[in-house]
Amino acid sequence: MKRSTVLAALASLCATPALWPEMAHAAAPGKPLRVVASFSILGDMVQQVAGPLAEVHTLVGPGGDAHVFEPRPADAQRLASADLVVINGLHLEGWIDRLIQASGFKGRVVVASQGITPRLLDGHPDPHAWQSLRWAATYVRNIQAALKTARPAQSTQLDRQAEAYLKQLQALDQRTRAQLAAIPAAQRRAVTTHDAFGYFAAEYGVTWLAPQGWTTAEDVSAKDVARVVRELKAQHVRALFLESAGDPRLMQQIAREAGVHIGGELYADTLSPAGGPADSYLKLFEYNVRTIVQALQASARP
The missing domain is CATH 3.40.50.1980 (Nitrogenase molybdenum iron protein domain)
Incomplete structure (x- = not known):
């Protein structure tokens, strides 16, 4: 309806x-x-x-x-x-x-x-x-x-x-500040589907890129994808993340074109169902931080 x-x-x-x-x-x-x-x-x-x-x-x-x-x-x-x-x-x-x-x-x-x-x-x-x-x-x-x-x-x-x-x-x-501070600033670069992690970026010193703006209701054009791929290469972005509530195909395409590692799935705007890894706000935040840190550390290895 x-x-x-x-x-x-x-x-x-x-x-x-x-x-x-x-x-x-x-x-x-x-x-x-x-x-x-x-x-x-x-x-x-x-x-x-x-x-x-x-x-x-x-x-x-x-x-x-x-x-x-x-x-x-x-x-x-x-x-x-x-x-x-x-x-x-x-x-x-x-x-x-x-x-x-x-x-x-x-x-x-x-x-x-x-x-x-x-x-x-x-x-x-x-x-x-x-x-x-x-x-x-x-x-x-x-x-x-x-x-x-x-x-x-x-x-x-x-x-x-x-x-x-x-x-x-x-x-x-x-704990979050300590974990992310242990990663060199130049390595704290990532991309996700829509621009949902700006406050995280400002608070914890991670540079985020996204093909979509602040709302998932926005359409993503081929121009947007090309821009993000260029920025990923230019800024040496370390990891790309899927979002739990989004369609993964767009980000998989960007990862292929930019040659960027997919670091896992993040919960941006929603909890997981009961029993999942992010079924409370505290668990969501801990899960996201753990996923981000592991991906950034892995992508920094030769």
Whole structure:
């Protein structure tokens, strides 16, 4: 079904039974908050901070692509009965405003990236700020504040859970810096499908190239491919990475033409399904760093 058709139909769904048992927006004391998060990485962050105090539903689940997501009738129903909606912002979810309006949701919308200074790509904010663990801590603080406002009686518990999570992020950030600093700067060059690792590049000193811009919705032309191949050769890029949610054929073509090693698969915009190598945000980041470091080290060997 076309996106316009789906969105036009959503407004009529507010009178249908909700997917959560109670319809009221004000969460009853003692009952878990009903939180809708826009995509899987954000949903995991919310769950880590909220713990048992919230039931978190993710609109774009593991393996999905928030850039090209098409809302379904069930998504409108979820929003209609939610207590809180958490989004990334920075124009990642171009569909969210229409979905909220169609659902009739009147509660609070939390923008997790609030307070972040975005990098700009062709005049557009880069929405992938979670690729920096420093900015991820800002996400967590915003989520923490929103949950405490919704559940003031549980503020102490929420603070304890948030602080424990923030310590994990900080420790991972320190390990990441140390691992990448051990690789000479001239060797820290790589390419991936779309420009999703700019914050990672700025934070950890890795040069990234990509044939696509900040969104996977962009088409890639033969000119774009030729440009990337030229840049790979000129800059002596060490490794090329596939993306878990993308079609590998484009990057395989670029790797062949540029003579660049394929270093593995990265998770850019989504978690893996449960039980996979990146089924939480922390595991995603650790997996990506390990894959990047191994590929850059291997490509540097004679």
